[in-house]
Amino acid sequence: MDIVLGIQVEDSVIIATSKAFTRGISVLKTTDDKTRVLNDHNLMAFTGESGDTVQFAELMQANIQLHGMREQVDLRPKAIASFVRGQLAKSLRSRKPFQVNVLLAGFDETTNLPNLSMIDYLGTRVDLPYAAHGYAAFYTMSLLDHHYRSNMSVDDGLRILKMCSKELSTRMPIDFKGLYVKVVDANGIREVDFE
Amino acid sequence: MAGLSFENYQRNQFLAAKGHGVPKATSTGTTIVGCKFKGGVVIAADTRATSGPIVADKNCEKLHRLSPKIWCAGAGTAADTEMVTALISSNLELHSMSTSRAPRVVTALTMLKQHLFKYQGHIGAYLIVAGVDPTGSHLFSVQAHGSTDIGFYQSLGSGSLAAMAVLESNWHEDLDKEGAMKLCSDAIQAGIWNDLGSGSNVDLCVMEVGKDAVLYRNHLTPNVREQKASSYKFARGTTAILKEDIFKLIDVEEETIHSEAMEVDA
């Protein structure tokens, strides 16, 4: 029941992930960061089977960083999305597939465009203006459908995110202990204060 | 075909367990028959392909050529009959080239049964194999598990019971070519009319000793669609369009210009 949300605005992508790390009926940690930095302008947020998630995210992180070091060129958002999807589709055909769903937030320095890709454990990839995995989607999509505009600023985006966060805390059956919010733009990846 | 890949097998079991529906393959819920006559052999089939209760193809071809004078009719999983037939046909051609002899029906039969037995029935091909070769005319049938039958007449597929009823009551030893053709098409029609898995038209193939095989595609067409009573042509502009892109296909011609000699640094 983790929350992973992404909103693409005019010149950046906002990613929000829940802080709670839950197992069964217990919350084991309230400062869990469900994201990994892939390179200077790409961030991956993930949910799914615990264990698989971090293993997979760090595997992708290592491979993408290796590429950057070998080729002296960082992979661009679309290339990362294609690579991660390929890995999940391949994993699905193995003895024990990774059960990981991810959001990829990136900023393409060549085209100067932000990019948000949603990929599930089956290897289904879509590039969307806003996206959410799991139950969070049911609560937030209607808000985003209504308020989203493609030419919004980061602050506008954060305002909608606030509404989503409020809706989630009132409707979700368990406390997700708040959200970590990160922004990916031309300057790289930064965390923003949100509460 | 360099062997079949089982790569997705486990994934699909996993997907099925997760509650995703498994799509259905087309099967030729079929009537196919074959019958010998003095000096040759005839095989025939209906032309309906189904996927569950839906008619997927109203006029498919179930008669496959293994070699110019050996033909076979297929029932069961459509893709399997198609692919196993193409594979054996190609191996038969290579075999006949390396032996410099016309391929024999028993050879085709043996290759088919050994291939099907290897796959333990998972390749769902049920075939009637017939043809003429230097040793005469032959009629066999093969089951998906690899067992084979010999007989003067054969029927296979979901309509085989209806067809066999006709064959059993009307077959006799001194049948001529026309009689065999009539008997086969009658047997197929029994399937077309009485079996839900079979329908549409009758395809037929006659193989006579010393002659080329003749395929009668749509030998009988007892289910021609009636002319529609009125046209449902929509007025142009009925459908609302949001956006239109037009791509023109152009020919690109490349011309290589040869110069006298390539310049090379000294």
Add this chain to the structure above:
Amino acid sequence: MVGKDCVAIASDLRLGSQSLGVSNNFEKVFNFGHVFLGLTGLASDVTTLSETFRFKTNMYKMREDRLIEPETFANLVSSTLYEKRFGPYFVGPIVAGINSKTEKPFICGFDLIGCIDFAKDFIVAGTASDQLYGMCESVYEPNLEPEDLFETISQALLNAADRDALSGWGAVVYVITKDKIVKRYLKSRQD
């Protein structure tokens, strides 16, 4: 669908996971030169196969120094799917195009393990295939001009999708003639 010296191929644009609509911009029709491929089914396999065929047709183009023709491509699809006979891709592909040599329209469909269904008139696939069979069987007529074929295929698709909860959310239609391809996005219901 086949018309007079033309073919058309159309699909909806929805991507969903069960009841939740995820995208209204998921294209399921791909082109490899002048050959068009529609892929329905598991979205992951749709992407994987479209990438596989892009790779295979590009290799073909380099080896043969020409584009692949529809008939050849149909056999490529068939053998690619049958290679996975005992662990198939969950897809329902259709192929449409006009042979650039003979200028003959060509369409065909496949089951998930590559059995080709050659048809003279129309081919359908996907979650609304039952509805599409009904629409096409009644609305289709042979030898339609490109503009009329567009209306016929669009109405068949739109009305079939309206009777399927999982289909819709936009539609796209390609009308293919020997020297021109027209791609149109249709106005459709959004429920």
